[in-house]
Amino acid sequence: MTTSGAQQQAAGVTSRGLWWWGRWRSVVLDAGLAVVSALECALEGVRFADTAVLPVPVGVVFGLLAGAVLLVRRRWPFAVVLVSIAITPAEMGYLMGLVGLYTLAASEAPRRIIGALAGMSLVGTLIVAFVRTRQNVVDTNFDSARWYVPVVAVLMSVGLTAPPVLFGLYVGARRRLMESLRERADSLEQELSLLADRAEQRAEWARTEERTRIAREMHDVVAHRVSLMVVHAAALQAVALKDPQKAVKNAALVGDMGRQALTELREMLGVLRAGEQVAARKAVAGQRPAGADGAAGANGSAEEFSPAVPLAAVARAAAAAAAAAAEDGPGMGDIEALVGQSRETGMVVELSVQGESRPYAPEVEQTAYRVVQEALTNVLKHAAGAKVMVRLAHRESEIAMQVENGPSDGGAQDAGLPSGGNGLVGMRERVTALGGVFVSGETDAGGFRVSAVLPDRTPAAEAGRASA
Template sequence: MNTSGEETTAGGGYRLWWWTRRRSAALDIGLALVSAAECVMQGLNFAQRTGLPPVLVALFGIVAGSTVVIRRKRPLTVILIAIAILPTTMGDVLTVVGLYTLATTDAPRRLVGALAAAEAAGSFAVTLLLLKQDPGLDAQPMPAWFRPLVAGIFAVVLVVPPVLLGMYVRARRRLVESLRDRAGGLERELVLLAERAEERAEWARGEERRRIAREMHDVVAHRVSLMVVHAAAVAAVAPRDPEQAARNATLIGDMGRQALTELRTMLGVLRAADKPLAAAPPRPAPTGPPANPGPQAVPPPEGPALDGLAALIDQSRAAGMSVDLSVEGEPRGYAEPVESTAYRVVQEALTNVHKHAAGAAARVRLAHRDGEVAVLVQNDAPAGAQVPGARLPSGGNGLLGMRERVMALGGGFVSGPTDGGGFRVSAVIPDRREPSGA
C-alpha cells in the first residue's frame, strides 16, 4: 500500500481506500467538487441575507459539500449533513446524491423513506419561507396556495427522483447478482455432471471388460475341458480300441473348430471397434455393458439359446459323462440375455463336473415358470479315480461369473455341496423380455 492510500491487489486490481475502481474515485471526487461549489454559491447568498462573514460561510460550504466524497462509505452521514444544513439553503447536490446512494444500498426502506420525508419537509419549509420573504412576489397579486404549491413541487423534485432511481438500481443489482449466482450454480452442476459422466464411462468400460472375460471363460473353459477329457480318453483306449480312439479324436477336432469359431466371432467384434468405448451412460438393460451410442458402435454377438441345451448335453455325454435332462413347463422364448445366461449356467456347471468330478453322473433340470426360468445342475460324488491326464486346472472364476450373470438380471443364484458329496448349482432368472418398440 502506498502512503497516498492507493493499493494494488494480488490480482493487479485497483484499490484506493473504499474505491475499487479509478472511475468510481474520479466520479465521487468530481461530485464533491460540484457539491462544494454549489454550497459556496448558496452560502454566499445566505451570508448576504443574514450578514454573516462570507469567508466563514464559504469555508463551511466547502467542508459540507465535500462530504459527498464519502457517499459510498457513509451514505447515511451525507444525508444527515444535508438535512442539517437545510436552513442555509445549501446542499441540493448533497441531498440528491446522498438519497440516491442510500437507496441503492441494503438500508431498510423505512429508513430511506423517513430520511426522504424529513428532507422533503425541511426543503418545503425553507423554500416556503424564502418565497414569503421575496419582495418581488409580494408586489404581485397571486392566490394563497401558489407559494405552498411551488415549495411542494421543489421538495418533491428534489427528493423523489433520486430515491426512485436508487431503488431501481438496487433492484437491478440484486437481479444481476441472482443471475450470477444461478450461473455459478449451473457451472458447478455442469462440473458435477461431467464428473458423473466420466464415472459412468469408467463403469461402462469395466462392465465391458467383465462381460468379455465371462464370454471368453465360458467358450474356452468348456470346449477345452471337453477336449482335454477326450484327449485323455484317446490316450487310454488307443491301444485296445482304435475305433473308439478315432471317434474321440474326431470329437476333439470338432470341439476345437467350434471353440475357434466362437473365439473368432468375439475377436472380430473387438477388432471392429478400434476406438475405445465412448463415454456414454449405461442403458437400463438387465445385463451387459451400455452400448456405445456413436455410429461406430458394434453390438455384442448374440449369445447361445436354450434350444441348444440338448446339443450341449450331448457333448458332455460324448465325453463319457452320464447326464440326465428334464424339462418342466411349456417351453417358450425368452429375452436373449435370459436365454444366454441360463445356457451359460448349465455350460459352466457341466464344465465344473468335468474338472472336479470326472465320472460322476449329473442331472440337469430346466423349469419354465410364469415370468421366470429356473435351471438346476447337480452331480453325484465322483466314483473311482480319474482318467490319467484328465485332471483340469481351475481358475476359480466359474462360479463367480455365473453369479454375476444371474444377479445382473435380478435373479437368484445358489451353489454348494450336497449331503451325498456332490455339488449343486441353481439359478432362477426372471424373464426380462422388453416390450415391442422399446
C-alpha cells in the same frame, strides 16, 4: 506476503481499490463529486453567512466541510442524506442531496429507512422552497394567484427528491438482478460440471461392465470348449493305437469343438467391433440433438450439455453390443446339445425338464445356458467321473435350473485342467444382473450343487412394461 503488500494492506490499499471502494475509478468519481459539492456549498456558504450575520470565512469553511461529506457516500449513505437534510434550511448542498438520495436508494438499505429519509428530505425541501418562493413574491411585488406559491414549492421539492430516489431504486434493482443472474450462471456451471462428471462416471462404469462381460464370455467359451477338447485329446492319445476308429471319432469331435469355439469367438468379436464403430460414429457426430429418442430426460440433458458426450456414446454402444451379443448367443434350445457334448466325453449326465418350454428374453436364455455350461465345465475339471443331474423347471414367472453332481470317482484320471477361480463368480454376476437368485455349495453326499432362478423378463423389460 511481501513488505510492500503488507504496507499497502496496513494503509487500507488493495489491488483493486482503496478502503471501501472496489475500484480506483470509484475513488476518482467520489473524490470529484466531493470536490464539486464542497465548492458548491462554499459558494452558498457566502450567502448563508450574509443572511445569518456571520463572518464570510465561517460560512465558507462550513460549506467546505459539509460538502466534503459526499466523499463517504458509498460507506455511509445515511450520513450523507442526513447532512443534506440538516443544511437544507441554509439553502446549500443541492448536489449532495441528489447524489446522497440516489446512493441510499441504490444501496441494500431497508425500504422503510429509504422511504423515511426520502420523506424527511421532501418535507425539508418543501418548507424551504415554500418560504423562499413566498419571500421572492413579496420582495418583487409579483401579483400571483394563491395557488402559485404552493404549486411551485411542491414542484421544486418533488423535482429535487423523486428523480434521484426512483433512479437509485432502478439501479439497485438492476444490480441485484445482475448479481442474481451471475450467481445462477455460476450454479448452472457447477451443475453442468457435476453432470459432466456423472456422465464420465457412467461411461467408465459402462466400460467396466463391458470388460467384465467380455471376460465372462471369453471364460465361458474358452473354458468349456477347450476343456472338452483337452478331455477328447487325452482320450485320443489313450486309444490311438488300441482303437483307431474311436481315435478318429475323438479327433473329429476335437475338430468340431474347436470350430465351434472359433465361431463363437468370431461372433463375439464381430459384435464388439460393430459396437466400436457405432461409438466412433457418435463421437465424430458430436452431441445428439435434444429429443432424438424417447428417453430424453435428466440423463439425456447431461449428455447433451456435458463435454463427455463421446464417453456417453461409448457407454450406449457398449450396452448395444451387450444386447446384440445376447441375441446372437446360445439359448435354452442349445442346452440339450450341450449335455450331449458332455456325454461324449464320458460323463454320465441326465437332463430333466419340468413345465412347458416357452421363449424368454435373449439375456435370460443366454444366462441359463451359460450357468449350465459353466457348471458342467466345473464338473469336468474338478469331479471327473461323477454322475451329473441337470434339472430345468419352467414356472409361471421364472425359470429355475440346477446342476448337481455326486462325489468324484477316485479312480478317474485327472484331466489336469487349470482353473481360474472365476467360474462361480461369473455365474453369480450373470444371474444377479438379471434380478435372479444364485446359490452354490457342497451337498451332504460329497458332491456339489449349483442352483439359479431367473425371472422370465429382464429388469429393463419390466421397467419398460411398467412405463408403457
